[in-house]
Amino acid sequence: MALDTTSSALPVLVLTNDIVFPASQLTISVPRSLAPFLSRIVKNEEGKPALVAAVPAVNSSPILQIQDAKLSEWGCAARIVRFVRPTPLSPNSCILTLAGVTRIQLETPLPSPPSLLKLPLHPVQYDITPAKGSHAIDEHAAEAFRTSAIRLLDRLNADNKSKGGQTTGVDWRRLRSIVEDSDAERTPWVADILMAVISLIPWEDRLQMLSTQAPSARIHLATSLFAKHASIIEVSQKINTAVDESLSKQQKEFYLRQQLQAIQKELANLNRSKGVKSISPGGDIDRARTKTGNGSNTSGQGDASNEFDEEGDEAEYLADIRAKLEAMIPGSEERKTGVKEYRRLKRIPAGSMEHGVIRTYLDWLTQLPWPRINEELTDQSLKLMQDPSFLSKAREQLDADHFGLDTIKRRLIEHLAVIRLKALNQAEIERRVSISADAHNEAPAKSTEALSLNSVSNTPSTDSTLPEKLEETKNPQKRRQIRTKGPILLLVGPPGCGKTSIASSLAKALGRPFHRISLGGVRDEAEIRGHRRTYVASGPGAIITAMSKVQRPDPVILLDEIDKVGHASYQGDPASALLEVLDPEQNVAFKDHYINVPFDLGQVIFIATANTLDTISEPLLDRCEVIRLSGYTYDEKVHIAQRFLLPKQLEANGLPIERLTITDDAYLHIASYYTREAGVRSLERAIGSVARWKAVEWSNSGDSERKGDRVKYHSVVDVDDLESILGVPRWDPKEREREERKGLVYGLVVSGHGEGGVLPVESVMTSGTGKLRLTGSLGDVIRESGEIALSWVKANAYTLGITISPSDDPLKHPHPIDIHLHLPSGAVKKDGPSAGVAYVCAFVSLLTGLTVPKYIAMTGETTLRGRVTAVGGIKEKVLGAHREGIKKVILPRSNRKDVEHDVPAEIIKQMEFVYATRVEDALDAAFGPGAFHSGQRMQVESRL
Numbered sequence: 001m002a003l004d005t006t007s008s009a010l011p012v013l014v015l016t017n018d019i020v021f022p023a024s025q026l027t028i029s030v031p032r033s034l035a036p037f038l039s040r041i042v043k044n045e046e047g048k049p050a051l052v053a054a055v056p057a058v059n060s061s062p063i064l065q066i067q068d069a070k071l072s073e074w075g076c077a078a079r080i081v082r083f084v085r086p087t088p089l090s091p092n093s094c095i096l097t098l099a100g101v102t103r104i105q106l107e108t109p110l111p112s113p114p115s116l117l118k119l120p121l122h123p124v125q126y127d128i129t130p131a132k133g134s135h136a137i138d139e140h141a142a143e144a145f146r147t148s149a150i151r152l153l154d155r156l157n158a159d160n161k162s163k164g165g166q167t168t169g170v171d172w173r174r175l176r177s178i179v180e181d182s183d184a185e186r187t188p189w190v191a192d193i194l195m196a197v198i199s200l201i202p203w204e205d206r207l208q209m210l211s212t213q214a215p216s217a218r219i220h221l222a223t224s225l226f227a228k229h230a231s232i233i234e235v236s237q238k239i240n241t242a243v244d245e246s247l248s249k250q251q252k253e254f255y256l257r258q259q260l261q262a263i264q265k266e267l268a269n270l271n272r273s274k275g276v277k278s279i280s281p282g283g284d285i286d287r288a289r290t291k292t293g294n295g296s297n298t299s300g301q302g303d304a305s306n307e308f309d310e311e312g313d314e315a316e317y318l319a320d321i322r323a324k325l326e327a328m329i330p331g332s333e334e335r336k337t338g339v340k341e342y343r344r345l346k347r348i349p350a351g352s353m354e355h356g357v358i359r360t361y362l363d364w365l366t367q368l369p370w371p372r373i374n375e376e377l378t379d380q381s382l383k384l385m386q387d388p389s390f391l392s393k394a395r396e397q398l399d400a401d402h403f404g405l406d407t408i409k410r411r412l413i414e415h416l417a418v419i420r421l422k423a424l425n426q427a428e429i430e431r432r433v434s435i436s437a438d439a440h441n442e443a444p445a446k447s448t449e450a451l452s453l454n455s456v457s458n459t460p461s462t463d464s465t466l467p468e469k470l471e472e473t474k475n476p477q478k479r480r481q482i483r484t485k486g487p488i489l490l491l492v493g494p495p496g497c498g499k500t501s502i503a504s505s506l507a508k509a510l511g512r513p514f515h516r517i518s519l520g521g522v523r524d525e526a527e528i529r530g531h532r533r534t535y536v537a538s539g540p541g542a543i544i545t546a547m548s549k550v551q552r553p554d555p556v557i558l559l560d561e562i563d564k565v566g567h568a569s570y571q572g573d574p575a576s577a578l579l580e581v582l583d584p585e586q587n588v589a590f591k592d593h594y595i596n597v598p599f600d601l602g603q604v605i606f607i608a609t610a611n612t613l614d615t616i617s618e619p620l621l622d623r624c625e626v627i628r629l630s631g632y633t634y635d636e637k638v639h640i641a642q643r644f645l646l647p648k649q650l651e652a653n654g655l656p657i658e659r660l661t662i663t664d665d666a667y668l669h670i671a672s673y674y675t676r677e678a679g680v681r682s683l684e685r686a687i688g689s690v691a692r693w694k695a696v697e698w699s700n701s702g703d704s705e706r707k708g709d710r711v712k713y714h715s716v717v718d719v720d721d722l723e724s725i726l727g728v729p730r731w732d733p734k735e736r737e738r739e740e741r742k743g744l745v746y747g748l749v750v751s752g753h754g755e756g757g758v759l760p761v762e763s764v765m766t767s768g769t770g771k772l773r774l775t776g777s778l779g780d781v782i783r784e785s786g787e788i789a790l791s792w793v794k795a796n797a798y799t800l801g802i803t804i805s806p807s808d809d810p811l812k813h814p815h816p817i818d819i820h821l822h823l824p825s826g827a828v829k830k831d832g833p834s835a836g837v838a839y840v841c842a843f844v845s846l847l848t849g850l851t852v853p854k855y856i857a858m859t860g861e862t863t864l865r866g867r868v869t870a871v872g873g874i875k876e877k878v879l880g881a882h883r884e885g886i887k888k889v890i891l892p893r894s895n896r897k898d899v900e901h902d903v904p905a906e907i908i909k910q911m912e913f914v915y916a917t918r919v920e921d922a923l924d925a926a927f928g929p930g931a932f933h934s935g936q937r938m939q940v941e942s943r944l
C-alpha cells in the first residue's frame, strides 16, 4: 500500500530485533561507528527535526548483523529523544532512544546492504492527517477491539501476578485503564502502543501491524491478534495449572508416603526393641502375598526378593486376597464381609491410613481356617481316628511322655474315644450323603437301588434322626466338622506336675496342632475377645490369634492358668469372655470384636489348667470337668527323673546318654534336699545343672586327653558329688526337725499353688482376762474355727482334766490367762476350717501340759459338739506330710475314701492314718490312748 501524502528523505536506521511503533518509545544500542553521523542529526545544524526512519528487518533475530538484514518496506519515522555516545576509549555502542511519530513507507527498496558507517538517506512517504471519513473507526469495531485488548491485558496481568509480578515490568492495569478510556478515534493509536509493549506477539504479526496503514484495518487486525493471543495465554495457563495441580498432588503423595515410611520404620524398631511381633499377622502377610490357589508360588518357596519387598505388589496382593475370598463358602458371612472390605480396599488410595487398616483386617480374616469350598473330604486327623488302634496308640503316646498320672490319662482316653466315635459317625453320614447324592444325580428312578446299597453298608445305622442329619450335612458349612461338644477338661494341680505337657501330648496323640494361651494376669476382656476395629492398632484377641496361627479348625488349645484370670473391672470381664469360648453351645458362633464375624470353635479341643479352684468363678467352673493332679511322691519323682527328665536334659545340653548316670539315691537326695515341691520343675532344673556340670567335665577331659594328661571322666553322679555340683542343700534337713513342746501341734495345709505341706500351730498363754488372740494373716473362717475349738475345750475342760470343777473356766481358774495362737508364715494369707482339730489339740496341750509327738500331723474341721468333719485336699496334704517326714496323720473319718483312692499305696504303707469321728478320737491319737478318761467323756456328751 502506498501513502499518497507527504514525501521526504530520511536517514534509515536498520532495526535488527526491534520495531518502533508510532506513539511508542524504544531505547536501542547502535554501533559506535554511527556516532558521528547520529550526533550530526541530533545537533540539527540545518534546522531539520532529529528524525530517522526506523525500519525493521524482515528476517529479525537477536544475532542478526545489520549488513545481513533484509529490510521491511514499512517502518516508523522516529524522533531521537536521547543519544548517548560512548567515551572515545570505550568499546561500547551508542545508546539511542527513539519516539515513534508516524508510519513511513520506503519509496524504493534500499539499493545496497545498509552501511555501518552512516545512515543512508532514503525517500519515504508518510501520512500525518488524523483518520476521518472512510478512515473513521466504527464504534462496534472499537468495542470489539477494547474487549479483546482488555481480555489480553487481564490475562497478562494474571500471568504476571502468578509469576510474582517480576517478569515484564509493564503496568498492565494502567494500560487496561488507557484502553477502557479510549474512544473509537484513539483506538488505532492505542493499538500501536499495545503492539509496541506486548512483546509476546510474534514478529511477523507486529510487522504486519506496522505495515497496515488504514486505522480501521489496523483495529481489526489488532482485535483478532489480541483475541488470538488471549486464547493462547488462557489455554497455556489452564495447562500450567493442571500440571501444577498434578505436580502438587504428586508432591503431596510423595511427602505422605515418606512420612508413612518413617512411621512404619519407627513402629518396627519399637516392636523389635520390645520383642513383640507385628500387630498384623507378621510374616504371615508375606505369606499372604505369595500366590495361592492355582498359584505357582507357595509359602516359603516364593521369590526371595518379594520377601523383603516392603511396598509389595498391590495388584498381586489383591489377587491373592480375592483368591482366598473365592475359596470361602458362597453366601457365608465371612465371605460377604471379606468381599465388602475387599471392594472398599480397592477404592481407597494405597498408602492411606484407612487402606492399611483394611488390609490388615483382610489379612486376618482370610487367614482364619474358615470352612472352604474345595476342602478335601478326608483329613489327616480323621484318617488317624479311623485307625482301629487309635486309642491304644494314643495311650502309648501319653505313657511315652508321662510317668504315672493314670487317672488323668484314663480320662483323656475317654475323651478321645468320644471324639473318635463322633468323627466316625460324621464320616459315615458324609459317605451316605455322597452315595445318595450320586444316585440322585445318576437317575432318580434308581433311588431304591441306592437305598438298598445303603442298607448293605458295613455299618447300618439305626439312628432315627439320620434324615435330618443327612439334610444338615448337605449344607457345606456344616460338613467336615468333628464336633467335640462335651465338658471342657480342667486340670488342677500344683506347679510342675505335668498339666501343660500332658495336654500337648494329647494333641500329639490326636495329630492336631497344639497352642497354649497363657491367661495369667489377663485383666482386659479385649485380650481374649479382641478390640473393635474403631480402636487404633486394634487386633483380634487370643482365641482368634491362636486359630490364625494353627491354620486348622480343630487344634488343641490349652487355656493355661485359668485361675489367674482377672475379674470384672472397667476393662470388662475376661472370665465371662472365656465363658463364651468354653461353652459348647455358644462357641459354635464365637464373635471376636475385631473380626466381627461368628467363628466356629466347635471343633477345637479346649483344655484348661489351674493351680487352685478357689479363684475360678462358679459359672466357669460349671462348664469344666475338674481333674486333679496332686504332685508326686519321692518314688515317682525318682522314676520321672530317670525316665523323662534326665534324657530331656541330656539332649538339651548335648551330653551323650552314656556319659551321665545319676544314682537313685542322688535323685532322692536332690528331690528332698534341693527341692521341696509337689511337681518336678525344680527337680528338672537341678538335673539340668548336673548335666551342664558334667558336660563341662566331659569336654575338659577330652581336651586333657588330647594334651596327653590323664584326667579321668566319671559318668556316675552319686549323693556325695551333689554338694560340689549343686552347692549347699537349699533345705537343711535339720530345719525339718520339728519340736515337741507344750501348745505346739502340726496341722496339714494346701498352699495357693495346690501344694500340700505341714504347718505348725503355736500357742502360748499369758496372764490376762480370758481372751483368745489369733494371729498369722487369718481369714474369717479359720478365726471362727479357732473360737469353736476353744469353746469346745472350755466346755470339756473338766472331762479332760483341765479344771477341777465342771463350772470352772480354764482361762480364769486357777489364774486368769489369755491364749495367743499363731500360725507361722504370717505374710501368707490362710483361711478354711480344716485347722479345727489342730486347734483343739494345741489348746489341750497348752492347758494340760501334755505334748503331741512331732511326727504327728492332723487335719479336720470340728463342730461345737465335737464332731470331726471332712476337709479337702487330702492327697496333697498327705503327700506334703510324707515329704516332711510325718509318720502319723490324723484325718476325719469321712476322708478315708480319699486316702484309699488317691494316695499311692507305697505312701499308705509308709504312714499311719488315724481316722477320727469325734474330737476325742483325735485327742487319743495325738496324746496317746487313755490320756483322757472315756467315762467322763460319756457324761459330758450326755449333758450336751
Ligand SMILES: Nc1ncnc2c1ncn2[C@@H]1O[C@H](COP(=O)(O)OP(=O)(O)OP(=O)(O)O)[C@@H](O)[C@H]1O
Pocket (backbone or CB within 6 Å): 401, 402, 403, 404, 405, 493, 494, 495, 496, 497, 498, 499, 500, 501, 502, 560, 609, 610, 611, 640, 644, 645, 679, 680, 681, 684
Ligand atoms: N508325670 C510326668 N512324667 C514326665 N515328665 C513330667 C511329668 N510331670 C511333669 N513332667 C515334666 O515336668 C515339667 C513341668 O511340667 P509342666 O510344665 O507340664 O507343669 P505344669 O503342671 O503345667 O505347671 P504350671 O502349673 O506351673 O504350668 C515338664 O518338663 C514335664 O514334661
